[in-house]
Amino acid sequence: MVKEVKDSTNMGRPILRSPCSKIRKRTSNIIQDIPRELLIEILSRTAQTSFTDIHNAKLSCKDFHEASEDTHVYRHMSLDNIPLVPWTPLTEKQQAFLTKCKDCQNPDIAYRQAVLDYFTGERPESAPGHILRALDSNHIGALYVTCIILLFSGDDGLKACGMKLMVGMKKCRYVRTKLKEHRHKLQRMLRLMWVKNPALRRRPVCCTRQDNHKRKRGWVDNDDIDDEQDDVHSCEACSVDSEIKFLVSSLPQL
């Protein structure tokens, strides 16, 4: 229903005010009542899961737009909409967006650089530095790539560290869920780049009892890697071997 409203500023002419404008005003008041810190936290969590959602939130109202520009939101911003290896040069807007994310210490910037440096084999020695920066923000993907670097290092001691770290990650339900997400994200990134690191050609083996397991339970399929319980694996080392198998299957060039 549309109501006619008269006020002192419109020279007596009626203003048409629909129920929609009332709702919008009420919503706007509710948002203004939310403490700024809480609003920023809500938006940073939105930014973490979807760039599209945070972009839409920014467009929805002035308060959301202002709060979305906070450093904390950019630190947690998802970079999924920016290809790791763009086929065409990035636009000025995309460059500015990445620069702002970097200035706000978004850990995904350091993580993506580590992935590029290590897997292309162009600057593998600089990958650990970027990984450490991402790990400062507890980046699970960076922890996963750390395991891969250690496992493929060609050094038995480092391989044992990588195995221990990977097994530890799989023991925590929260980390395991995040690991599943990052494993597939990494796979998508690897398909976009030319993987040339020679270290990845030497596939490590962790379980020394593989033959016994094969007789008892058969080979583990790649799909089983996503099994939350990890019960399909005969031992912890087998579970790490299945991670290695998944990674190797994601590297078509090697």
Ligand SMILES: [Zn+2]
């Ligand atoms: Zn085993």
